[in-house]
Amino acid sequence: MFSSRAKRVLAISLVAAFTLMAVSPLFVTSLAVSGSKSGPYVDKLVFRVITGEDQEVLALQNNEIDLIGEMVNPTYLPALQAAENIDVVNVLRNGYGYLVIKTNKYPFNYTSFRRALAFALDKEAISDQVWDGLSSPQDSCVPQVNPFSCEGLLPYTYYEANVAKGAELLDAAGFLDIDNDTIREGPHGDDFDVLVECASSSPIAIEVGQKAAQALTALHVQATSQATDFYEYLNRLYFHGDFDMVFLGASFTNMDVDWLGYEFWSGYANEPYWNFPCWGNASYDAWRDQLLHSTDYNEVYEAAIEMQKVWVYNCPEIICYENVLLSAYRTDRFEGFVNDVNAGVPGWWTNYLVHLKDSSGGPFGGTFRWSNPLDLDTFNFMASSSAYTMNVLNQLYDSLIIQDSSGADVNWLAESYTAQTHSDNPAVPEGHTRFTFNILQNATWSDGEPLTAEDVAFTLNFFREAPGNPYGSDLTEMTAAYSTTTYQLVVEFAGESYWYLHTVSYKPIIPKHVFEAIGAANWNTWNPQPPTQEMVTSGPFNVSSYFAGEACEETWNPNYFYGLDRTPTGTTSTTTTTPPNLTLAIVAGAVGAAVVILVGGYILLRQK
Structure with missing residues (x-):
């Protein structure tokens, strides 16, 4: 068993490896040069509707699917690990479980009290006992997989239980046992107790709530943990009702952290749906303008880190863990699976890069089979909020920029771009930001029409003008797209x-020559029925058959702009060989080393 100090060192190595891969632009370049933009390899994707986790596991074991299309419940881990030709891999979740503390309520308005609990709470025990080793301690409100996270950069952590440090903080703040009954009174000499509420529907939440109550008890604070209806206390959080502490979970779909400027901003301390802990801090707020309004990455990064430092010290919330997500897939026919930091293995990058083994006639061809727990609710990507629907539709359209498997930006339809303000270019109005994108010139729609800058401009204006369209909600400040x-x-x-x-570049691009006739006002009534009604798309796959309630099949786009040369071996073709670039080779080697550190470090970290 590794010592706690060794675990902390390995945790920092884990964060450093992730940061190395996700932040440095050199690594993005090396990925592009190494050919990861080229794909897809398989002929078809099939998404089979299989309801029930046990049925998905059984289908994988019986070779009816190649990949379970959602995260795997840890209870199935032993059976999957024992099966032949099945691999199970994990990735740290881009999210966490945490305690919200009502900071405008006495005595939780004392920073020393909140920090005392953070020090006394045994996050190592939560990861080792509650999660059985399938999580990692976490302090920052930005997950450690995010390159903007300060995790591992602070001179202290709250990972291990340090009751003595917590007691010292309480003593100094005046939380003393005045009447010698072994229970501390508040700084005003009054009795108080703490109620930790957790979701009655979640065994993990209940156990974490008990750990928090035990930590408070160890500090000689009267505390109890109570399982409560989740939606009842969530409603209290939304509208800043009464509570002491409650347990929640959070997940993020990308690496943007502009939410730091809203979620804990003093100006939103009483705003419904925001700032659950009702926290305000002038030092934190002082960095807000730089975070939200600088156009320079380094300045934005600095602000994000400094805000987290203030946040971690003040503990308006206490992050308890960042758990891992498990993915399971078969290894007998395919290779090239990608463990994406946001999606795990069942994601876009696996569909794009997975390929048949040489022993199965690869790398090209084959049908790659998913399970999908629910059927599509629509083929209109704008009208669905279902993750299972998007499993299917994500392959159909492209965006200016996408995220690679580490969460870093990769130019996709955009070949290059510049960002300017008035100080960069006097032609830009004061207070405005202007982006100029150069678009790839070989992208086409599935009907053969070229994909141009006019399509992108039309898309952005369409989303903005379409009433209630979820893709237009963040475009209200866009003044022009042309x-x-x-x-x-x-x-x-x-x-x-x-x-x-990112507001602009992450959005899927739609064909102007199709949606002009549909009109922005009718965005939510558009109801394509492929393959009977052809969908004009640009992505690496398009729908080729659909049987409601059973399966959806997609076939590769032979004219995809990053498509591979599938000329059969033995056929004469002309190729251009580029001499190897030593610098890029070194960079690629560094990526490999980072991956080894990452995987090895994580395995050691979670060993018992």
């Missing part, structure tokens, strides 16, 4: 912010 040439796009915002880049 093409200057066939393959150059200009987008302007009435504000200055680094985050506008």
Whole structure:
């Protein structure tokens, strides 16, 4: 068994490895040069509707599917590990479980009290006992898989139980046992107790709530943990009702952290749905403008780190763990699976890069089979909020920029871009941000029409003008989107912010020549029925058959703009060989080393 100190060192190595892979632009370049933009390899994707986790596991074991299309419940881990030709891998979740503390309620308004609990809470025990080793301690409100996280950068952690440190803080703040009954009174000399509420529907939440109550008891604070209806106390959080502490979970779909400027901003301390702990801090707020309104990555990064430092010290919430997510897949026919930091193995990158083994006639061809727990509710990606629907539809459209498997940006339809403010270019109005994108010139729609800057400009204006369209909700500050040439796009915002880049570049692009006839007002009534009604798409796959309630099949797009040369072996073809770049080779080697550190470090970290 590794010592606690060794675990902390390995945890820091884990964070460093993730940071190395996700932040440095050199690594993004090396990925592009190494050919990871080229795909897909398989001929078809099939998404079979299989309801029930046990049925999905059985289908994988019986070779009816190649991949379970959602995260695997840890209870199935022993059976899957014992099966032949099945691998189970994990990735740290882009999210966590945490305690919310009502900081505007006495005595929880004392920072020393909240920090005392953070020190006394045994996060190592939560990971080792509650999660049986399938989680890692966490302090920052930004998950450690995120390159903007300060995890591992602070001179202290709250990972191990340090009751003595917590007691010292309480003593100094005036939380003393005045009447010698072994229970502390508040700084005003009054009795108080703490109620830790947790969801009655979650065994994990109940156990974490008990750990928090035990930590408070160890500090000689009267505390109890109570299982409560989750939605009842969530409603209290939404509207800043009464509570002491409650347990919640959070998950994130990307690496943006502009939410730090809203979620814990003093200005939202009484705003419904925001700032659950009702916390306000001037030092934290002082970095908000730089986080939200700088267009420079380094300045944004600095602000995010400094805000987290203030947040971790003040403990308006206590992050308890960052658990791992498990993915399971067969290894007898396919290889090239990608363990994505956001999606795990069942994600876009696996569909794009997975390929048949040489022993199965690879790398090209084959049908890659998913399980999908629910059927599609629509083929209109704008009208669905189902993750299972998006499992199918994600392959159909492209965006200017996508995230690679580590969460870093990769130019996709955008070949390059620049961002300017008035200080960079006097032609840009004061207080505005202007992006100029150069678009790839070989992208086409599935009907053969070229995909141009006009399509991108049309898409952004369509989303903004479509009433209630979820893809337009963050475009209210966009003042213009237009093409200057066939393959150059200009987008302007009435504000200055680094985050506008992702507001624009992550959105799926739709064909102007199709949606002009549909109209923005009818975005939610568009109801395509492929393959009977052809869907005009640009992505690496398109729908080729669909049987409601049973399965959906997609076939590769032979004209995809990053498509591979599938010329059969033995056929004469002309190729251009580029001499190896030593610098990039070294960078690629460093990526490999980082992966080894990451995987090895994680295995050691979680050993018992």
